[in-house]
Amino acid sequence: xxxxxxxxxxxxxxxxxxxxxxxxxxxxxxxxxxxxxxxxxxxxxxxxxxxxxxxxxxxxxxxxxxxxxxxxxxxxxxxxxxxxxxxxxxxxxxxxxxxxxxxxxxxxxxxxxxxxxxxxxxxxxxxxxxxxxxxxxxxxxxxxxxxxxxxxxxxxxxxxxxxxxxxxxxxxxxxxxxxxxxxxxxxxxxxxxxxxxxxxxxxxxxxxxxxxxxxxxxxxxxxxxxxxxxxxxxxxxxxxxxxxxxxxxxxxxxxxxxxxxxxxxxxxxxxxxxxxxxxxxxxxxxxx
Numbered sequence: 001x002x003x004x005x006x007x008x009x010x011x012x013x014x015x016x017x018x019x020x021x022x023x024x025x026x027x028x029x030x031x032x033x034x035x036x037x038x039x040x041x042x043x044x045x046x047x048x049x050x051x052x053x054x055x056x057x058x059x060x061x062x063x064x065x066x067x068x069x070x071x072x073x074x075x076x077x078x079x080x081x082x083x084x085x086x087x088x089x090x091x092x093x094x095x096x097x098x099x100x101x102x103x104x105x106x107x108x109x110x111x112x113x114x115x116x117x118x119x120x121x122x123x124x125x126x127x128x129x130x131x132x133x134x135x136x137x138x139x140x141x142x143x144x145x146x147x148x149x150x151x152x153x154x155x156x157x158x159x160x161x162x163x164x165x166x167x168x169x170x171x172x173x174x175x176x177x178x179x180x181x182x183x184x185x186x187x188x189x190x191x192x193x194x195x196x197x198x199x200x201x202x203x204x205x206x207x208x209x210x211x212x213x214x215x216x217x218x219x220x221x222x223x224x225x226x227x228x229x230x231x232x233x234x235x236x237x238x239x240x241x242x243x244x245x246x247x248x249x250x251x252x253x254x255x256x257x258x259x260x261x262x263x264x265x266x267x268x269x270x271x272x273x274x275x276x277x278x279x280x281x282x283x284x285x286x287x288x
Contacts, residue, residue, distance in 0.1 A: 036062055038067050038068065040069050041071050041099070042074060045073065054154050061165070062166070079183065087133075090119075098121075098164050099123050101131075102125075113143075113157070124161065133186065142174040142175065188210075188211050193224075195283070197211045202276070206265075206270055224286040225287045227284070239255075243266045249266065250265065251274075261282075263276065
């Protein structure tokens with residue numbers, strides 16, 4: 001009798017565990033778009049075979065996947081630009097999408113790649129600080145195993161996409177990553193009447209994006225008049241709502257769709273005109 005009781009108990013436990021795993025897998029699958037959507041952001045460029053090799057490996061791992069190119073023109077090793085691009089692109093994708101970030105992928109034995117979940121999306125990237133530039137925290141991160149064959153980044157990305165694209169849980173992928181690498185954030189320096197920021201991105205239209213967000217500007221400014229100083233150019237003292245608020249060829253500053261302060265020229269090229277480049281200092285001074 002005792003043996004029968006024990007067997008029944010074990011059987012019941014196994015049934016409950018199978019049911020739990022099935023429910024977990026179904027939940028993961030239900031949150032994944034059909035077919036799986038994979039966005040690609042890399043510094044691989046288009047003149048070489050790297051982006052093509054990446055796409056081929058991803059499709060072998062997940063043949064039903066829908067691949068979406070965000071950008072393969074991230075400047076080499078520029079994780080700040082990569083973070084800005086992905087941070088402003090991924091919210092427009094369906095929840096459950098997988099976002100591959102192939103920027104500054106080092107080739108060293110101790111370098112690792114991770115998969116993480118944040119804001120109901122999955123992110124696969126090198127552990128070089130790019131994810132922590134995008135998020136204050138991620139709900140879970142997994143370190144991806146590497147076999148040492150082929151291109152490590154492509155191998156890691158394909159393995160993770162095959163796993164997640166099949167609807168399998170993130171926690172069954174690789175091993176717990178622990179703390180991720182952090183880099184200095186995109187935060188400006190503030191005082192009671194000043195915000196000191198830097199140019200963090202020059203876009204395709206030659207607009208200069210500054211690491212000052214609207215909420216920071218409003219918190220420090222409290223509605224006071226201001227002057228925006230950059231290089232040796234005349235300061236801008238008016239905040240615009242649209243490029244067309246000023247005549248063609250005139251400078252302006254406004255908060256763009258990403259929520260960052262931007263220096264622009266209506267129908268012109270601000271960075272070239274004013275000699276602005278990434279990491280240049282920009283300062284907002286409010287009247288006392």
